[in-house]
Amino acid sequence: MHLFLLLILQAIAAFGQIDPTHCRYALGMEDGRIKDDDITASSQWYETTAPHYARFNREEGDGAWCPEGQLEPSDSQYLQVDLGRLTxxxxxxxxxxxxxNSGKEYARAYRLNYSRDGLLWKSWRNRLGNPVMDANKNAYTSVINDLHPPIITRYIRLIPVTKLSTTVCMRVELYGCPWDDGLISYSAPEGQLMMPPGYPSASLNDSTYDGAHERRRLFGGLGQLTDGVIGLxxxxxxxxxxxxxxxxYLGWRNDSLGxxxxxxxxxxxxxxxxxTSMKVHSNNMFSRGVKIFSSVSCWFKPRLIAGWEVEPVVFKTVLDDRNPSARYVTVPLNRRTAKSLRCRFYFADVWMMFSEISFQSEDTILPTQMTLVVTSPLASEESTVTPIPETAANPSASVPPEGNTAILIGCLVTIILLLVIIIFLILWCQYVCKVLEKAPRRIHDEEMTVRLSSCSDTIILQTPPVPPRSGHGPSGPANTDPHYERVFLLDPQYQNPAMLRNKLPELSQSAEASACGGGYAEPDVTQCTPHQCFHNNAPHYAETDIVRLQGVTGSNMYAVPALTVDSLTRKDISAAEFPRQQLIFREKLGEGQFGEVHxxxxxGLLEFLGEGSPLPDRDGHSVLVAVKQLRADATSQARNDFLKEIKIMSRLNDPNIIRLLCVCVSSDPLCMVxxxxxxGDLNMFLSQREIESTLTHANNIPSVSLSNLLHMSVQIASGMKYLASLNFVHRDLATRNCLLDRRLTIKIADFGMSRNLYSSDYxxxxxxxxxxxxxxxxxxxxxxxxxxxxxxxAFGVTLWEIFTLCKEQPYxxxxxxxxxxxxxxxxxNQGRQIFLYAPPLCPPSLFELMMRCWSRDIPNRPSFEGLFQALRPHVNQ
Structure with missing residues (x-):
């Protein structure tokens, strides 16, 4: 019995953690899962423009919801949708x-109000405090707006906004996923301001909290602890x-709370x-006086009108003074029953910071979970006490008659059968979810022209005028699945990269016919050189090649042919041995399977390197370096790979390539400096800046000029030209792998893959x-x-990143x-491929160069020498 319960709890505990980047499923306006009765409005112009006609991509009635009369700037007409549950x-x-093709009314902008109970309504604002979102510019274009922050709600109102008196009509689709946590509010002390000497001040308040702020306390709402964004x-x-x-982060100082x-x-x-458990994402940057909580005590209240149970759940954490990484701390809650929790998190240092809190629980209250509720002295005298069976409360009570025993046995058997059925359904649902995840539908033909806006979170899908859809949505097998569908649907045949070869027969044939084992359909491409075929032993990903692609520290080791691993020893390494005791740890940048980057x-590094040092003079100050370190548990293969990487790095000598300065290999752990x-890296540098203008100068906003961007592009092209001349293949060129010094000199590196900051890029x-x-x-x-x-x-994509100022991820x-x-x-190559859009800052000639980099046919792509020559004249313009 307990085993069955444990299996159920473990299966349920695997869910409940929301990821906003994947929680993007259509909630049912278009396909009718949201019923007509759940769609209401403040008014309607005609019966044929009633609120239930506000369905995305549908043409019933007169084609949309239209509020009555002309909309004035002061009006607050709204379309309301009941999602049926917290979402x-x-x-x-x-x-x-x-x-x-007879309508022309649309909303140019709108606001959102929302409610979790249908009574208390809240106004949505984006992270910069703006409540208004841009909408349509014509009657047929689909405009998709991401909500930053997302909303946890059951009821949502769309309120069209206009600057002039006009007629508006709307069709709507909502996207998201169920809010299985069930949390409707949390209360906490207000976050505080940290002003450490020598560092920027940090405002650790809950800026998106939608409840009340009174007496330096937050209550009755939700905010950044439930927005799915995990702090760095x-x-x-x-x-x-x-x-x-x-x-x-939401953070507090110990001595400010008494x-x-x-x-x-x-x-x-x-x-x-x-x-079953509570997960708290907590910062642990102990070098700044921040640690995860030392312990937590949680009390439970079965009903809001009841008192708190006397016996808390107490959990002590294992403090870590070696790894400064933020992490989730999972607190077991022992299957306690409640509708409300009160938790006290005890400080382990000066500061404590949380970025996310989530709960795992069961919806069904099992009979075995019912326990006697003992109220505290502050509890109401009217609090209800859950009764206990007499035989449990009094061991001397008589044994039930035989008939009652049979009934009890029958009940137990029934419960066991129900548990078995539940376990079967859970396993079946997991199987179905995996099948569905592997079989998304193909992107619709009318959604293939995509323009992404770099200036906002708005996506415009240009769909040509199409005849009205009959019935209640698309017919056929594709619409029979009741599960949520994602925005941008894929081919049902899709499985994984290795299986694409079986899916595309022409790809399989050309690959198998290739003399290099990784060739193409074009005959001239298969005649590759040994340098080009250094690892192509299979027409798809070989597992060993994938693992070796990562490098020892999780970084992308440069790919170089004809370096034998077995022969590498200390004598093959030309870099000088540096005293490891002179390396002072400051921060862990990332880690891989067998190594770390610090x-x-x-x-004393400048004196150690002597004349000819590639480093600028620091006037006696210490020099910041990146140290790749092999862990003690590394395999012999990893050790050889690490030495191979040192040998590769020691051969690189170019002003736009990161230099190997020295090593520590005389004893373990092996290190390269x-x-x-x-x-820092180019991605972080550009994402924190705007393009240079009068406004940025007037407001002291960090900025870069177009000339700066072009100069950066030329330097990257120069560094890659040097690598190509040595037949080195980088395999992970991106802005995260380009570092800048104070003079905006770029040096190409290779450890972006190991950094947690960029884990979503992989x-x-x-x-x-x-x-x-x-x-x-x-x-x-x-x-x-x-x-x-x-x-x-990859260089073309990197150029695209630069001229979007790294404000969004490619695709x-x-x-x-x-x-x-x-x-x-x-x-x-049937014209259905989606390209990256032209960045607004990018000159047309430069975007043409990017498009050449993304040529389908390999010979049509420019060389790095050609790219360098094409870019260099732009710098002096």
Whole structure:
């Protein structure tokens, strides 16, 4: 019996953690899962423009919902949708009234109000405080707006906004997923301001909290602890653009809360639940006085009118003074029953910071979970006490008669059978979910022309006027599945990159016919040189090749032919041995399977390197360096790979390539010391800046000029030209792998893959390897073929990043699976492939150069020498 319960609880505990980037399923306006009675409005013009006609891509009635009369700027007409349950809402899509090419009314902007109970309504604002979202510019275009922050709600109102008196009509789709946590509010002390000497101040407040603020306390709402955004290891860095340091965290200082030494929070849920665990994402940057909580005590209340149970759940954490990474702490709640929790988190240092809190629980209250509720002295005298069977309360009570025993046995058997059925259904649902995940539908033909806006979160899908859809949505097998469908649907045949070869017979034949084992359909491409065929032993990803692609420290080791691993020893390493005691740890940048990358200060390094040092004079100050370190548990193969990487790095000598400065290999752990630049990586540098203008100068906003961007592009092209001249293939060229010094000199590095900050840029293959698929050429994704030509493709994507100021990820509206599917479209070359849009800052001639980098046919891509020569004249313009 207990085993069955444990299995159920473990299965349920695997769910409940929301990821906004994947929680993007249509909630049912278009396909009718949201019923007509659940769609209401403040008014309607005619019966044929009633609120239930506001369905996305539908043409019933007169084609949309239209409020009565002309909409004035002061009006607050609204369309209201009841989602039927608490929902994590992430995306809103709108259209105007097309009405079979006879309509022309649409909303140019709108606001959102929402309610979790239908009584208390709240106004949505984006992370910068703006409540208004841009909508349509014509009657048929679909405009998709991401909600930052997302909304947890059951009821949603769309309120059209206008600056002039006009007629508006709307069709709507809502996207998100169920809010299984069931949390409807949390209360906590207000976050505080940290002003450490020598560092930027960090405002650790809950800036998106939608409840009340009174007496320096938050209550009755939800905010950043439930928005799905996990804070970074360094709390001064943020995942959001144009916000202040500390934005992702809610934090408190120990001595500001009196002598109590803890932070008390209360959590209220939609109904009574059996709680299995609580997950708290906590910062642990102990070098700044921040640690995870030392312990937590949680009390439970079965009903809101009841008192708190006397016996809490107490959990003590294991403090870690070696790893400063932020992490989730899972607190077991022992299947306690409650509708409300009160938890006290005890300080382990000066500061405590949380970025996310989630709960795992059961919806059903099992009879075995009912326990005697003992109220505290402060509890109401009217609190209800759950009764206990007499035989349990009094061991001397008589044994039930035989008839009652038979009934009890029958009940137990029935419960066991129900548990078995529940377990079977859970396992079946998991299987079905995996099948569905592997079989998304193909992107619709009318959704193939995509323009992404770099200036906002708005996506415009240009769909040509189409005849009205009959019935209640698309017919046929594709519409029979009751599960949610994602925005941008894929081919039902799609499985994984290795299976694409079986899916595309022409790809399989050309690959198998290739003399290099990773060739292409074009005869001239198969005649590759030994340097080009250094690892192409299979027409798809070989598992050993995938693992070796990562490098020892998780970084992307440069691919070089003809280096034998077995012969590498200390005598093959030309770099000098540096005293490891002079390396002072500052921060862990990332880690891989067998190694780590640390940011360190190297004392006396300039004197050690002597004349000819590649480092600038620091006037006796310590030099920041990146240290790749092999862990003690590394395998012998990893050790050999590490030495091989040192040998490769020692051969590189170019002003735009990171230099190997010295090593520590005389004893374990093995280390290599490379340059590190003061301005960090190019992605972070550009994402925190705007293009130079009068406004940026007047307001002291960090900025870069177009000339700066072109100069950066030329330097990257120069560094890659040097690598190509040595037949080196980088395999992970991106802005995250380009470092800048104070003079904006760029040096190409290779450890972006190891950094947690950029984990979302990599796609995990079968749970083992990770690949930067959004930067990879189609032949690298489909065939596992990495050459200088595939580096050219990645260079084009890197240029695109630079001229969007790294404000969004490439193909940000496509999932990883859709990116892989799009590579199949490049191979088929039938005009269905999706290209990255032209950045507004990018000169047309430069975008043409990017498009050449993304040529389907390999010979049509430019060389790095050609790219360098084409870019260099732009710098002096």
């Amino acid at each position: 994590f809402l992430t995306v809103v899509g709108t259209q105007g009234r097309y009405a079979r 290891d360094n709390f001064l860095l943020t995942r959001q653009y144009n916000v202040w340091p500390g934005y992702d 002598t109590q030494g803890y932070v008390e929070m209360e959590f209220v849920f939609d109904r009574q639940r059996n709680f 940011l360190c200060e190297a004392e 490379t340059e590190y630049m003061e301005n 796609y995990r293959i079968q749970g083992r390897a990770v690949l930067p698929i959004r930067w990879m050429a189609w032949e690298s994704i489909l065939l596992g073929k990495f050459t200088t030509a595939s580096d050219v493709w 940000s509206l496509l999932s990883d699976e859709q990116v892989i599917e799009n590579s199949g479209e490049f191979f088929r």
